[in-house]
Amino acid sequence: MKIVFFGSGNMASAVFIGLVESKTIKGEDIYITNRSNREELQKYNEQYQIKYSYDDEALLKDADFVFLAVKPYDFDAVAERIKPYQFKENHFVSMMAGVPINQIKNKLNTSNPVARIMPNTNAHVQQSVTGISFSENFEQSSKENLMQLLEAFGTAIEVQEESLHDVTAITGSGPAFLYYVYEEYIKAAKHLGLSPADTDIAVRNLIIGTGRMLENSELSIDQLRENITSKGGTTKAGLDALRKHPIEEMFIDCLKHALKRSKELSE
Ligand SMILES: NC(=O)C1=CN([C@@H]2O[C@H](COP(=O)(O)OP(=O)(O)OC[C@H]3O[C@@H](n4cnc5c(N)ncnc54)[C@H](OP(=O)(O)O)[C@@H]3O)[C@@H](O)[C@H]2O)C=CC1
Numbered sequence: 001m002k003i004v005f006f007g008s009g010n011m012a013s014a015v016f017i018g019l020v021e022s023k024t025i026k027g028e029d030i031y032i033t034n035r036s037n038r039e040e041l042q043k044y045n046e047q048y049q050i051k052y053s054y055d056d057e058a059l060l061k062d063a064d065f066v067f068l069a070v071k072p073y074d075f076d077a078v079a080e081r082i083k084p085y086q087f088k089e090n091h092f093v094s095m096m097a098g099v100p101i102n103q104i105k106n107k108l109n110t111s112n113p114v115a116r117i118m119p120n121t122n123a124h125v126q127q128s129v130t131g132i133s134f135s136e137n138f139e140q141s142s143k144e145n146l147m148q149l150l151e152a153f154g155t156a157i158e159v160q161e162e163s164l165h166d167v168t169a170i171t172g173s174g175p176a177f178l179y180y181v182y183e184e185y186i187k188a189a190k191h192l193g194l195s196p197a198d199t200d201i202a203v204r205n206l207i208i209g210t211g212r213m214l215e216n217s218e219l220s221i222d223q224l225r226e227n228i229t230s231k232g233g234t235t236k237a238g239l240d241a242l243r244k245h246p247i248e249e250m251f252i253d254c255l256k257h258a259l260k261r262s263k264e265l266s267e
């Protein structure tokens, strides 16, 4: 199988490194290109034996899956690169937030199969949640091959194309929302008495350990929380203070704005 990535930035690299590190695809079967950052391509070649080129015809020839991993506003330029050299075996897989399948088909001037995916950067550690939607002409065997690739770097969920907006808000952008919460928690913790360095180590390991509990425990999240909350204890005191703030409303607002932006990008 030959896989090509147009774009070698944050999201593309999370996916191709996830594919290589999970041993799903050999580095030498992956080809990457970008606008101009040759040093970045060389780095991935040295680290993972991934091939790179700026020869678009050579990239697309025999490529089974062609990932479109550029910012939506760079897609016109990429479409100009791809349009002259399409091959019938090319299946396009876009990870561009908000760009609809019919727009991708129009800009590429193609009747080849197109899928849209919405992964997240947790692909780096094979823990992406990836939403996927296929064009009608995407054959079953290619669907299965692509799903297998996605499952190599996390969990894949097939959804209606319209629902990719929800996936984009909840899990595409989601790591950033959670990182932001962690940053704020670290800032708050620094108001207490530990040294800043100890606070960083303590909170980082708190977050990692809590994630592992979610991964490994059969208990529900609220039960895990209850298990820490002694009657009349410190956790209850902290949670009571926290509940005085409109946390759910804050996240509803956050997700609503991400969703709205995803919809705007598709217009
Ligand atoms: N980051 C994330 O968490 C997620 C991102 N996405 C989507 O992934 C896409 C990429 O985002 P992200 O990886 O963060 O962006 P980055 O800015 O990290 O990477 C963009 C890449 O596009 C390349 N590029 C730009 N123009 C061209 C061109 N004409 N031909 C070939 N390559 C080109 C850049 O090359 P160069 O460096 O040479 O300029 C760079 O490698 C976006 O559409 C985004 O919506 C989806 C889910 C999550």
Ligand SMILES: O=C(O)[C@@H]1CCC=N1
Pocket: 097, 168, 172, 173
């Ligand atoms: O911010 C963005 O537009 C992209 C899509 C999801 C995560 N990053």
